[in-house]
Amino acid sequence: MYNYFVIILLASGAYLSFMNFLPAKQIHSEGLQQKDSLVTVKISVVGDLMCHSTQYNYARVSADSFDFRPVYRMVEKYFKESDFTFGNLETVTAGSARGFSGYPFFNSPDEYITALSYAGFDLITTANNHSLDKGEHGVLRTIEQLVKNNLHYNGTYTSRGDRDSVRLFNINGIIFAFLAYTYGTNGIPVPAGKDYLVNLIDYALIERDISSARSNGAEIVVLHYHFGDEYKREPNHYQKDVVQRSINAGADIIIGGHPHVLQPIDYFKGINTSLDSGFVAYSLGNFISNQQWRYSDAGAILSFSITKDFFKDSIWIESVEFIPTWVFRGNTEKGREYIILPSELYDDMSNFQFLSPSQRSLMKQAFEDSKEILTRYDKRPRLRSVSSDFQTFSSSK
Numbered sequence: 001m002y003n004y005f006v007i008i009l010l011a012s013g014a015y016l017s018f019m020n021f022l023p024a025k026q027i028h029s030e031g032l033q034q035k036d037s038l039v040t041v042k043i044s045v046v047g048d049l050m051c052h053s054t055q056y057n058y059a060r061v062s063a064d065s066f067d068f069r070p071v072y073r074m075v076e077k078y079f080k081e082s083d084f085t086f087g088n089l090e091t092v093t094a095g096s097a098r099g100f101s102g103y104p105f106f107n108s109p110d111e112y113i114t115a116l117s118y119a120g121f122d123l124i125t126t127a128n129n130h131s132l133d134k135g136e137h138g139v140l141r142t143i144e145q146l147v148k149n150n151l152h153y154n155g156t157y158t159s160r161g162d163r164d165s166v167r168l169f170n171i172n173g174i175i176f177a178f179l180a181y182t183y184g185t186n187g188i189p190v191p192a193g194k195d196y197l198v199n200l201i202d203y204a205l206i207e208r209d210i211s212s213a214r215s216n217g218a219e220i221v222v223l224h225y226h227f228g229d230e231y232k233r234e235p236n237h238y239q240k241d242v243v244q245r246s247i248n249a250g251a252d253i254i255i256g257g258h259p260h261v262l263q264p265i266d267y268f269k270g271i272n273t274s275l276d277s278g279f280v281a282y283s284l285g286n287f288i289s290n291q292q293w294r295y296s297d298a299g300a301i302l303s304f305s306i307t308k309d310f311f312k313d314s315i316w317i318e319s320v321e322f323i324p325t326w327v328f329r330g331n332t333e334k335g336r337e338y339i340i341l342p343s344e345l346y347d348d349m350s351n352f353q354f355l356s357p358s359q360r361s362l363m364k365q366a367f368e369d370s371k372e373i374l375t376r377y378d379k380r381p382r383l384r385s386v387s388s389d390f391q392t393f394s395s396s397k
Contacts, residue, residue, distance in 0.1 A: 037311040040318055041171045043222075044082040044303045046325075047284030048090045048128075048257050051112050053102035054290045058329075058336045059111070064096065068115035071288055075340050077389070078301050078323060079120030083171050086123035086178065087287060088224065088257045089116075092142045094134035102290070104186075105133040110145050117149040123169075125180040127155025128226040128258065131198045132188040139197050155180030155224070156198045163196035166212050174220065174308050174315070177213035181206060182226035183238075183258070201227065201242060207249045219274045219315060220252045220306060228259045228283055233295065233373055235263055235282040243280050247271055253304065254280040261285050261295040262370055265302075265320065266377040274315050279304070279381075281374075288327060288340055298343065298366035299325045300374065303384075321382040324370035326363045330354065342386045343367035351390050 059066040072079075079085040091106035093113055101107045116124060124146055131139060139156045146153045157163040169176045181199040190197055199205070206223075213221050223246055228239045235243075235256075243254055247268055252275045256263065263282035270278045287299040305318040326343035330336070332354040345352065346363035355363070375381055 038307060038309055039172050039174065040305050040307045041084070041174050041176075042082045042303055042305045043171075043176075044079055044085040044301055045255050045281075045284065046085075046087040046287040046301055047262075047299045048260060048286050048289065049087050049116065049124075050286060050289035050291075051091045051102065051106060051108040052290035053100070054329075055102075055288070055338055056100055056109055056112070058338055059109075066109040066111040068109075068112050069118045070334065071115060071338050071340060072119035073339065075301065075323075075325065075342065076119045078303075078386075082120075082303060084122050084169065084176075085120055086125060086224075087116075087121060088125045088128060088180075088226065089113075089142070090128050090130050090257075092130065092134050092138035093145045094138035094141050098134055098137070106130050107134050107138065113142075113145045113149050113151065117151055121151060123152040123154065123178055125155045125178075125224045126153050127180040127182040127199045127224070129182060129184055129186045131156050131182065132185040132190065135188075136191055136194065136197060154178055155182070157196050160196045163199070166209070166216050166218075168213070168216060168218055173310070174306060175217050176220045176222060177210075177216075177218035178222050178224070179206070179209050179213070180224040180226075201225065203245055203249075206246060210246075210249045210251060214250060219308070221250060221273070222253045222255065223251050224255045224257070226258045227256060228263070230259055231261055231296065232259055233261050233263055239282055243268075243282075247278070252278045254278070255284065255302075256280070256282045257284060259283040259285070260289070260291060262298060262300060262373045264376040264378075265322075265374050265381045267380060275317060277317065279317070279320060279378075286327070287325065288338065290329070290338075292327070292329060294362075294365065295369060297327050297362065298370050299327075299340075300370055301325060302381075319382065320380060321384040322370075322374055323384050323386055324367050324374075326366040328352075328355070328359065328363075330356075330359070342390075343370065344386055345390055348387070348390060 091108045181201045262285040265281045267279045285299040301323040304320045307318040308315040324343045328339045343366045
């Protein structure tokens with residue numbers, strides 16, 4: 001989340017004033033000239049960021065005030081050590097006048113977005129089946145709140161020009177493009193003449209967007225798809241078809257969401273791309289939600305490092321690693337809380353004294369499940385151990 005700046009280009013190639021278009025955080029290019037041959041960029045991504053009614057009731061500070069920041073206090077360090085972090089916002093912030101609500105039509109307090117900025121996110125993907133839960137107003141006001149909190153967005157848009165633009169992030173000298181699409185909007189029709197509000201999975205559109213990103217200098221194209229069968233731990237035929245078509249169109253890295261459970265990571269041979277080998281994470285599950293049953297209570301922080309040799313003009317994936325996570329809901333010394341915990345630490349007695357024996361058992365089960373699922377297709381993704389981090393955390397409290 002440190003060394004990047006943003007170039008926004010219209011599909012026509014014309015430059016837009018960044019500050020007029022999206023007054024979010026921007027780090028200029030001064031000082032980014034590479035003195036060494038090699039540079040490595042670390043990107044982190046998580047799964048669905050949900051907000052059921054129980055969650056905002058737990059986060060309520062007063063009648064009209066909420067604080068979701070403690071949810072991330074055990075994992076935010078991993079975002080802040082990455083160069084760039086993104087995730088899928090599966091709710092909208094249409095304002096209190098519309099009434100806060102959970103499933104099936106989400107509307108969350110503005111503080112939910114504030115907490116994402118606080119935790120260290122840089123980009124929020126907003127294309128999913130709940131994008132239109134509060135209609136056009138919900139789309140636009142959610143974007144407004146993201147911008148207000150210095151967060152970039154993709155997948156939903158404010159205008160045709162906004163949708164047809166290409167977001168390029170120059171991160172430590174490597175140029176990334178991030179694109180996002182959803183299979184649908186739960187049957188809620190997109191307003192007539194305003195199909196720009198949300199990106200649906202349309203192969204012609206995706207091919208044009210990838211081509212536009214490439215022609216404007218993108219070295220790495222990252223796609224996020226909201227697709228698949230809910231609660232299924234294997235990708236379905238549609239997911240595999242979308243992924244293959246995206247590979248054929250030139251995608252480098254593909255991240256999925258929607259099933260609310262983890263699905264495997266797999267590598268693929270790139271076609272007309274900067275990378276010789278790319279990968280797909282079919283579903284990163286829930287990062288935070290109130291779905292407290294096996295598999296849906298688990299998620300992961302997936303991090304991938306991209307290395308570029310400026311002298312040889314070559315670029316490759318240096319590593320792919322993951323930290324399995326588990327969602328705690330219950331009482332701590334601070335009161336009722338939701339907290340995202342690294343599930344590896346199920347037997348940590350010093351930092352997590354609030355965990356009951358049954359919760360530790362569920363956390364252990366989530367850890368074992370997550371390791372097996374994520375590496376089912378390919379063993380190259382590496383489990384990152386975090387136990388030493390929390391030994392330091394314990395001794396410094």
